[in-house]
Amino acid sequence: xxxxxxxxxxxxxxxxxxxxxxxxxxxxxxxxxxxxxxxxxxxxxxxxxxxxxxxxxxxxxxxxxxxxxxxxxxxxxxxxxxxxxxxxxxxxxxxxxxxxxxxxxxxxxxxxxxxxxxxxxxxxxxxxxxxxxxxxxxxxxxxxxxxxxxxxxxxxxxxxxxxxxxxxxxxxxxxxxxxxxxxxxxxxxxxxxxxxxxxxxxxxxxxxxxxxxxxxxxxxxxxxxxxxxxxxxxxxxxxxxxxxxxxxxxxxxxxxxxxxxxxxxxxxxxxxxxxxxxxxxxxxxxxxxxxxxxxxxxxxxxxxxxxxxxxxxxxxxxxxxxxxxxxxxxxxxxxxxxxxxxxxxxxxxxxxxxxxxxxxxxxxx
Numbered sequence: 001x002x003x004x005x006x007x008x009x010x011x012x013x014x015x016x017x018x019x020x021x022x023x024x025x026x027x028x029x030x031x032x033x034x035x036x037x038x039x040x041x042x043x044x045x046x047x048x049x050x051x052x053x054x055x056x057x058x059x060x061x062x063x064x065x066x067x068x069x070x071x072x073x074x075x076x077x078x079x080x081x082x083x084x085x086x087x088x089x090x091x092x093x094x095x096x097x098x099x100x101x102x103x104x105x106x107x108x109x110x111x112x113x114x115x116x117x118x119x120x121x122x123x124x125x126x127x128x129x130x131x132x133x134x135x136x137x138x139x140x141x142x143x144x145x146x147x148x149x150x151x152x153x154x155x156x157x158x159x160x161x162x163x164x165x166x167x168x169x170x171x172x173x174x175x176x177x178x179x180x181x182x183x184x185x186x187x188x189x190x191x192x193x194x195x196x197x198x199x200x201x202x203x204x205x206x207x208x209x210x211x212x213x214x215x216x217x218x219x220x221x222x223x224x225x226x227x228x229x230x231x232x233x234x235x236x237x238x239x240x241x242x243x244x245x246x247x248x249x250x251x252x253x254x255x256x257x258x259x260x261x262x263x264x265x266x267x268x269x270x271x272x273x274x275x276x277x278x279x280x281x282x283x284x285x286x287x288x289x290x291x292x293x294x295x296x297x298x299x300x301x302x303x304x305x306x307x308x309x310x311x312x313x314x315x316x317x318x319x320x321x322x323x324x325x326x327x328x329x330x331x332x333x334x335x336x337x338x339x340x341x342x343x344x345x346x347x348x349x350x351x352x353x354x355x356x357x358x359x360x361x362x363x364x365x
Contacts, residue, residue, distance in 0.1 A: 084112075
């Protein structure tokens, strides 16, 4: 009986996660729910291993399989920080060589360096523990700063992980998209009158979806920016026509200046009630675009076009920063709450150790 009770959290979490994915996956809660789901699966698996441990020991193959699996998991967890640092460092160097030294192109390299400093360098140079910490003001201040920065770093790293997981889950679709009414392709910069390879890949993805949905309309969205001779929407339409898309299938939106306006202005060009909409942009950009669509009450699913891996990693950090700018007030409150709480606890500990207050008397009161 107990083994069936242990599976109840797993079953409940399965229902919650699947329902959420079907109803509204466009949010960071998607990543949090997925992490909770994985933890539930892990806890259920561990319980099963302990419950059936005697059976496993009698079955050599299963026993050794579990041992090997556990060792691989531990090694993977231990190596993950190193793999992350090396990956971002190499890709950071690569994007600088390919794309040149610009602020947007140093994000991957800066991220890898920040990880090295936090994980390896700072603990070595900062005296983070002392028996008489309150007698050494510099050590105390260093500890407080390290505690606050550690929380901020870990908190932002956790949010980034949830952002990436949520973005990936929003790109996963079972089967082909059918019965779409509109396919919105978001613009990006063009050169003169010609679309760039990055923008061309977005349009190609939109055309691919259009081929599966012959009754749909292709909305090509983008205004005219600096260095552009025509609006992006017009250049995108010219490219789509060259690819064989008939003019009556195309709707041009040529006034927008950013992602928010792309979606807002495109939605005003739709004349069907309760339309089924697909949103197409580069893979690293799709989640933030979906979040904007959710804020605008535009029901849609997202499809990402491919781009170079080194560019994706760097752009993903930029997109994450862009996402934080949408909800920065909440995250500032979380950090402020932690900082105030930590300072109050430090003050309380100082007063207790110096005899200014008596902990036992305080708790008794």
